Amino acid sequence: MASMNSIRDTFFEECEELLEALAEGLQLMEAGEHDGETVNAVFRAVHSIKGGAGAFALNALVAFAHRFETVLDALRSDKIALTPEVMHVLLRSADHLADQVESAREEREVDAEATAGFLTNLDACLGEIEAPPAPGSAEDEDPCFGFAAVSLDFGPIEVEPAPVAEAPPDPAAPPGYQIRFTPQPALYANGHDPALIFASLADLGALQVTLDASALPDWDGFDPAGSYLSWTLRLATAEPETVLHEIFEFVEGLCTLEIGPAPAETPMDSAPPEAPPADSAAASEHANDHTGDPQAYSMVSPGAEPPPALPDPAEAQALPAGAKPRRDARPAEDDGASGGPKPTLRVDLERVDRLINAVGELIINQAMIEQSILDLSLPTDAEVITHVEDYRLLARDIQEAVMAIRAQPVKPLFQRMSRIVREAAEATGKSARLVTVGEATEVDKTVIERLADPLTHMIRNAVDHGLESREARLAAGKDPEGTIRLQAAHRSGSVFITVRDDGAGLNRARIRDKAVSKGLIPAEAELTDAEIDNLLFMPGFSTAERISNLSGRGVGLDVVKNAVTALGGRVAITSQPGEGTEFIISLPLTLAVMDGMVISVAGQTMVIPIASVIETIRPGPGDLHDMGTSEKLLSIRGRFLPMIDVAQCLGFPLRDSDEAPLLLLVETESQTQCALIVDAVHDQRQVVIKGLESNYGSIPGVSAATVLGDGQIALILDSEALTSNRSFTGHMQGRSFPSSAGVAHV
Incomplete structure (x- = not known):
């Protein structure tokens, strides 16, 4: 039984890959970039799912896949044409096939009425072409179903053995x-x-x-x-x-x-x-x-x-x-001496996680050994110092290799969003298509899994609220079919996921009025465009006039914010009236290890991600300028940048030293650039990220913690949260509503 369960699990893993190939082929067909082999590949994916499902007596899945492949077979044999209507049926049937695979995996029933509707649509594509009976039907069980049996005598069948031509053996031939x-x-x-x-x-x-x-x-x-x-x-x-x-x-x-x-x-x-x-x-x-x-x-x-x-x-x-x-097969000349496909190995994800944890502890151990060597004050040319440096480089190589095991392209996630666009467009009566860019961008598997729900919310929101109706788009001189652009890219040690629509843009006046009517902000509050945009992330906020399957209940973008923040990421909004709205999610490439700068703040040792640090500055007296009673600006290279005291943001006592502060010039999404005031900069090192959510909950300005080489626990700062919260509290100081209202940049 255990062996059969293992084979069953393998089958469903294969189904995921086959469904991915199916979605990829259908996308090419929809874009008109396909050939005969593309249609064959789509047919083979459905056929393979059907065959594997038959081995486990998944009769409902077999019957639907059988009808699906019948339409695909008629399409590849030019019995029917690939019209937009047929293409739509194929896309929605692929969605339902994925639902049936998931239902079979979870051993639950699929909505029979929905299945019947999809089968009717598939039959409509065939038109006058008579589909063969589904496996297990009455016609299949009785060869004489509806007909009288006729006995035919063709005589005995004689089969001659196929001759095999002889050829001299080749000593270089493979076994x-x-x-x-x-x-x-x-x-x-x-x-x-x-x-x-x-x-x-x-x-x-x-x-x-x-x-x-x-x-x-x-x-x-x-x-x-x-x-x-x-x-x-x-x-x-x-x-x-x-x-x-x-x-x-x-x-x-x-x-x-x-x-x-x-x-x-x-x-x-x-x-x-x-x-x-x-x-x-x-x-x-x-x-x-x-x-x-x-x-x-x-x-x-x-x-x-x-x-x-x-x-x-x-x-x-x-x-x-x-x-x-x-899928990883390459031409023989690319595979070296083997001349065959590149082998692959399936590994339980739990084993990979254990390996990653072990590598994290290895890095901590290396840092502790390095710290102990430094405490001995040995000569810089000591042999043991060379060995420790080799140990550090080796540990880093192992860490990068292990991280690469967990890294996966975002392509499967993006393909799932195609279905979300189709369903949202049908629910709203709009025309929309999804354009994806950067599908090969690799991200940690955990990040991809936990990003699915927030990305689904954003795609639905873009179709429901971002895109106009066909009539409104035509009146505005736009293509009646709206476009949702989903893009992924690596930049500055992070991965950026962008969701952009070409709709009407945010109606900021309406957003502000809704926030006032709901009591989220006072009527006299003066907000910038960015602060109005970020009202969308407040819990319970919705601009929908009526409740529908997609919107109106005030649950949506606040879920996106919480999910992205839990991943150590951020989300920002930009919008231009009449041109559309863009959401940018920035996430760490991995949730395990990062490069950080060790600093001191109010006597406490902390770490800030080095990817956000541009340079360190010790300003002169003429570089500092007062703004108001408590704010300061840094003058650097002809620009004025805000200065933010990290100790003050974290609730430590204010600085009372007259000495010029040490500044870290950092780049953020909300402030572009700003200067963080710290006490000292000690070192740059690779640190292992330890989450705080499960034990301590969310701490404003702090994303995680780590263990340093001397065994000391150091907090990892979130520079984006520090700059956003500080700029908001400073800007809104003296206003009647609390800074926790959440209108700051997320």
Whole structure:
């Protein structure tokens, strides 16, 4: 049972990759950038999901995927045209297929009414084309359903063995395997197709397939549900035998399988077998056509000369149902001596997390050893100091390698947002499309998982509130179809996720009036455009006139703010009337380790992320200027920048020294640049981030903590929060509403 559960989990992991490939192919088709192979790839993704689902008796999933692939098959055979209406049905059917996979994984029922609606839409795409019966239907179970049986006598079937051309052995040829493969009837009943398995084997090297039809009965004894064919396969590959077993993994128990070394007397580089007589090929085709797609019984690997009677191998390039996709395959010349696809390894995420924690402790241990060496005051050329420096560099290399294991591209997350745009557009009656940029940007897996919900809120908000109706856009001279642009990029040690719409922009007067009517701000408050924009992040705030499925209940952007803040990130808004609104989320690349600057503030040792620090400054008397009774400005290179006392922001006593302060010039999203007042700068080092949320909750101005080399615990400062909160309290000093109102830059 444990083994079956493991195989089931692997199947659903494969489904995630297949759904990703499906979404990618449909996006290309929607953009008009596809070719015949793109449609084939989309078909194969649905077909593989169907085949794997059949192995676990997921009948509802099999039935829907069967109808879905019928439409795709009609599309790739030019029986129907790819109209906008058909494209819309395909996109929404892919969404429902993903829902069915998720429901099957969680062992819950899918809404039968919704499924029926999608099936009706798929049937409408077929028009007058009659779809084959779904697996398990009455027509499938009774070959004579609705018709009278007619007995035909075609005489005995004779199959001649396929001759194999002899060729001299090549001593440089890779090791080979001989595979004896005999399917059982259950293999076909579950939707598997031997031709697809052979296609995956052909990706590993030169493949020769020989059909054994000796068990095929005459017509009187032929059972359509039976299995009479077997194959002998000879494969020349450098891959280990375990890779072959992976390809047959999802047909285990449904066939008789023998894998062994190829006989020494049979050269693996000999010419492929010729095609059998036409009647044998027809019998093979008839016996294998369990999925509605006739497949040839024999093939050779890409690059080899195919026999004359073989069909185009491109028709059978799909993975076998449930087999592991090999997306990282490269041409042979790129793979060095191996000449085969780059191997991959699935690892439990919990093991990776344990490894990351161990690397974090390793870095702390290195810092402690380094501190102990420094305390000994050894000569700078001491050998032990060199070893400690090597230790530090090695620990950093290990840390970067481990972080790369957890790093994943944001592409799957962005693909999920395409569905959100479609659903929101349907719910609001608007036309919208999603444009994605930077899908290959890599982010820590935890960040991606926890970013899904806030990004969903922002996309829905952009469609519901950002985009105008078709009529309003036409009146404004815009394209009636609105555009949501989703972009990811690395910058300054952080990842920036941008959501931009080309709508009407924020109605700041309406936002301010709503805030006043809800009692969130006093009527006499004077707010800048940025402060009005940030009212959207206040709990309970909504500008919707009526409650709908998407908006109106005051739950949305405040959830975004809380989720992003919990990730150690920030979110900012920019908007231009008539041009649209842009939300910018900045997040750390990883939640485990960072480079920081060790400083002192009010006698306390703290750390500030070095990515935000531009330079350190010891200003002269002429560089400091008073503004009001308590504020100061720094004059630097012809500009005036605000000065913020970190100690004061954190609640420490005010400075009473007349000595010129030490300043850190930092760059933030809200203030662009400002100067933080600190007592001293000690060192720059890599620190391990330890969260405070679970034990101490949220601390304004502090993002996390770390353990230094001497064992001391130091707080990690959030420069963005320090500058935002300080600028807000200073700007609003003396006003009647509290600074915790949340209208400052988030």
